[in-house]
Amino acid sequence: MAGLQTRKKQRLVVVSLAVTTLVGASLLVLLALGGDSLSLFLQPSDIKDRQVETGQHFRLGGLVETGSFSRLDDGLTYRFAVTDCLATQPVEFTGLLPDLFREGQGVVTEGELNSSGVFIASTVLAKHDENYRPPGTMPKAEGQCSHPNDQAAAASYTGG
Amino acid sequence: MAGEIGHFALILALFFALTGAVMPHVGAYRKDTRLMALGDRAVYAQFLMAATAFGTLTYAFVTSDFSVINVATNSHTLKPMLYKISGVWGNHEGSLLFWVLNLTLFGALVSWRGSKLPLQFRGRVLAVQSLLVLGFLMFILFTSNPFERLDPAPIEGNGLNPLLQDPGLAFHPPMLYLGYVGLSVAFSFAVAALIEGEVTPLWARWVRPWALLAWVFLTGGIALGSWWAYYELGWGGWWFWDPVENASFMPWLAAAALLHSAIVVEKRDALKSWTILLAIVAFSLSLLGTFLVRSGVITSVHAFATDPARGIFILAFLALVVGGSLTLYAWRAPKMAPSGLFGFVSRESALVVNNIFLSTFAAVVLVGTLYPLFVEAFGAGQITVGPPFFEYAAAVLMSPLIVALGLGPLLAWKRGNIGRAAQIVIPALVVAAVAGVVLVWQTSGGFVMTAFGLGLAAWLIASVLLEIASRIRLFAAPGKAMTGLKKITRAQWGMSMAHAGLAVILLGITISEAFTSEKLVVMAPGDTADVAGYSFTFEGVAPVAGPNFTAVRGFFTVREGDAILTSLTPEDRVYANPPMNTTEAAIYPLFSGDLYAVVGEAAGAGRWSVRLYFKPMISAIWLGALMMMIGGILSLSDTRLRIGLPTGKKQAQKPSAKAAPKTGPKTVQGARA
Numbered sequence: 001m002a003g004l005q006t007r008k009k010q011r012l013v014v015v016s017l018a019v020t021t022l023v024g025a026s027l028l029v030l031l032a033l034g035g036d037s038l039s040l041f042l043q044p045s046d047i048k049d050r051q052v053e054t055g056q057h058f059r060l061g062g063l064v065e066t067g068s069f070s071r072l073d074d075g076l077t078y079r080f081a082v083t084d085c086l087a088t089q090p091v092e093f094t095g096l097l098p099d100l101f102r103e104g105q106g107v108v109t110e111g112e113l114n115s116s117g118v119f120i121a122s123t124v125l126a127k128h129d130e131n132y133r134p135p136g137t138m139p140k141a142e143g144q145c146s147h148p149n150d151q152a153a154a155a156s157y158t159g160g
Numbered sequence: 161m162a163g164e165i166g167h168f169a170l171i172l173a174l175f176f177a178l179t180g181a182v183m184p185h186v187g188a189y190r191k192d193t194r195l196m197a198l199g200d201r202a203v204y205a206q207f208l209m210a211a212t213a214f215g216t217l218t219y220a221f222v223t224s225d226f227s228v229i230n231v232a233t234n235s236h237t238l239k240p241m242l243y244k245i246s247g248v249w250g251n252h253e254g255s256l257l258f259w260v261l262n263l264t265l266f267g268a269l270v271s272w273r274g275s276k277l278p279l280q281f282r283g284r285v286l287a288v289q290s291l292l293v294l295g296f297l298m299f300i301l302f303t304s305n306p307f308e309r310l311d312p313a314p315i316e317g318n319g320l321n322p323l324l325q326d327p328g329l330a331f332h333p334p335m336l337y338l339g340y341v342g343l344s345v346a347f348s349f350a351v352a353a354l355i356e357g358e359v360t361p362l363w364a365r366w367v368r369p370w371a372l373l374a375w376v377f378l379t380g381g382i383a384l385g386s387w388w389a390y391y392e393l394g395w396g397g398w399w400f401w402d403p404v405e406n407a408s409f410m411p412w413l414a415a416a417a418l419l420h421s422a423i424v425v426e427k428r429d430a431l432k433s434w435t436i437l438l439a440i441v442a443f444s445l446s447l448l449g450t451f452l453v454r455s456g457v458i459t460s461v462h463a464f465a466t467d468p469a470r471g472i473f474i475l476a477f478l479a480l481v482v483g484g485s486l487t488l489y490a491w492r493a494p495k496m497a498p499s500g501l502f503g504f505v506s507r508e509s510a511l512v513v514n515n516i517f518l519s520t521f522a523a524v525v526l527v528g529t530l531y532p533l534f535v536e537a538f539g540a541g542q543i544t545v546g547p548p549f550f551e552y553a554a555a556v557l558m559s560p561l562i563v564a565l566g567l568g569p570l571l572a573w574k575r576g577n578i579g580r581a582a583q584i585v586i587p588a589l590v591v592a593a594v595a596g597v598v599l600v601w602q603t604s605g606g607f608v609m610t611a612f613g614l615g616l617a618a619w620l621i622a623s624v625l626l627e628i629a630s631r632i633r634l635f636a637a638p639g640k641a642m643t644g645l646k647k648i649t650r651a652q653w654g655m656s657m658a659h660a661g662l663a664v665i666l667l668g669i670t671i672s673e674a675f676t677s678e679k680l681v682v683m684a685p686g687d688t689a690d691v692a693g694y695s696f697t698f699e700g701v702a703p704v705a706g707p708n709f710t711a712v713r714g715f716f717t718v719r720e721g722d723a724i725l726t727s728l729t730p731e732d733r734v735y736a737n738p739p740m741n742t743t744e745a746a747i748y749p750l751f752s753g754d755l756y757a758v759v760g761e762a763a764g765a766g767r768w769s770v771r772l773y774f775k776p777m778i779s780a781i782w783l784g785a786l787m788m789m790i791g792g793i794l795s796l797s798d799t800r801l802r803i804g805l806p807t808g809k810k811q812a813q814k815p816s817a818k819a820a821p822k823t824g825p826k827t828v829q830g831a832r833a
Contacts, residue, residue, distance in 0.1 A: 010501060018516050021557075025520045028556055029527055038549075041532075041542035050541075059544055075682035075763025095680060096394070096760040096771050099323070099741040 045087035054113050060089060061108045069103050082107060093121040163228050166216030167307040173209035174297045176202050180290030184283030196279050199286035203267035206293055210264040214257055217306055221248050227313035230254060230306045236319035236737045238708045246330035247320045252454065253306035255333060260296045262341040270345060284352035292344055295477050303470050319737035328388035336381030336408055340446040342374025343415060347443035350436045351485055354492040359432040364425035369796055371422060375415040376792035382408050383785035394743035394758045396773050398781065401550040406529045407449030413522035414442035417515045424508050427573055429500035433493040440489060444482045451478050503575035510568030517561040524553045562616045565659060566623030584630050588622035613670030620663035624656050654795030661787030668780025677774045684767045692774035694755060695719045701768060709735045714759035714768060728757040754778050
């Protein structure tokens, strides 16, 4: 009979279908994870250590260095420096900066280095941490540079 | 004083949870109905205590009692009342208390609506639910007490993060939490069934409404969150495949799979172990989501205040719940009675296909979300998995699902006829092909993937409509169509509505992704910029003052041709407490799409940097989500599916003996103390 089947046959069909989909999905994962959907998350001092090449897409996290921020004449392009208190990386970004962007505070940018070593950011991510300091932007050597804005913005009593 | 009452109530709740988690099992072991029934008393007491605690915390927020650290850190006297209240769950400690409140609420609801459940089984369910309450209460009392005092009390509080001071976000966490916690009920039912060692169609009838309810809330919570991101963050984006977003999306996928597989258990007494596993996995993914969000192990755009100690506690709890329930599953599931049969071509098979694709997708999202953790653990540096990965996976795994979704509802239960179903949906195929080809032709072949997406959406909508038409025999007997229409049950309307909702979402995503027009410019007053045929004239800026912020408001007049369509007034707000800027995008929804304007910063000489968008059909994304929710609610309101009120009549008619509610020496029925 074509309609009803034995329990064994039914299980075989269901299991083989599931296995096929799973294998397909695993191949997909391997394929995609090897490609350009992965990006490194680096702080400024990692850039030299890892010898990141020009044109390689990665995320850069750190603090916006106090006094480094400026706007170019076109009114849309901004320059600033991201620091982890060990190294400083100049960044250029065209667009609207997110609300939480401020000198002395944490920032995560996405983009690539150009030939003169400037990080051309395609995105500057808005972070909305309750304590105003997103993870991944904590300086590696926090004691070595002072960021008065950051201190003031951090909650003065942190609870718990 | 209020704070101490709340704290005390939480400690009492902890003891009630302990009682509720242990006594019903003891009762079942000793065949003591009074001990079994203690589960009911315990969950009501837990709910009462949790509500008291939540009430006192709310009172502290409303009256701005800054001697409570939590209030001082997250509130401010000048905050509007809505945000004083939403501030209660807008922070870590309060949100956990809210989680517990919901957990106890659902426990009490199960007890209230489930009076027809066999006493022993109900006792077990409530015991598992109490165990979850116990875990979360320990978490709160040991690591995140919301009632901790501050001495001396400050005169003014820190204020709530202004980005969170928004109506959309005031209701986003509660919805999401109700969804997460709703899945706990399915989990408790699954674990109780494993302990009892039996799953019946009646079991599925009890579980499905809860899974559906949780799914409706999750849908609403996710939709609100993405809507908020769209209008508040001012990037024009609405979904970023960020770990925190994935954390809510995975339980949604699992819940969707669960509420479909439960149908097969109910109708055919098949897929039993799989459904149990799904119920466990769905809630585990909710817990995992909480862990990811609260521990900060993964870099996320939406960072929350995090604390490693808390992360470790949740991880241990997660390991205990997931490990414990899966061990129980491995031990008990093989002993369950073998499943009923269904044909290869049948509605059941279509639901199996649905489950395979939904759960594979959930697994792929899980891998993509956790992959950075593994890479970091093996010392290969910090990485992120970007949206292309997830978009690729979504396209590959969801397309076949949507194709199957069009056909599934047309197949008969148990043994279907693919030829008959195919005949009905031929028009849908034509509609889909035409939609795709027209788009490719209109854009001269530039948007093949968009054409494909549009074709899928058209296919799905058309097949949903054709399914209704064939149900009422619209073409065979048009005269009787109205009578047929009235015969369609609410559950069936719900299904059609939810499926159509998916099609509408797909339509919104496809069109808005492909045809959004964007312009980033510096404008002086009087300048005009053209975006997608609409001309935006910048009229200048003016300062405005709000209750707890000041703002710069930009004025735009939008014209289509010569006719004035609307004026847009985006704002750049500066909040005083805490000192912070937020962007308020101005959005004007047209039928064809949204006009969207954001004002940036002064660029000197009276000029301002602005970003202007036209986003075609983007509202369809949230409209579709709303349709899904309405579909779910319609289905819930169907009398045959009302929560915890299985009639049992239909079951008795079934030939299968297992369909009847289980009776036997172990079970003591209806003896509620």
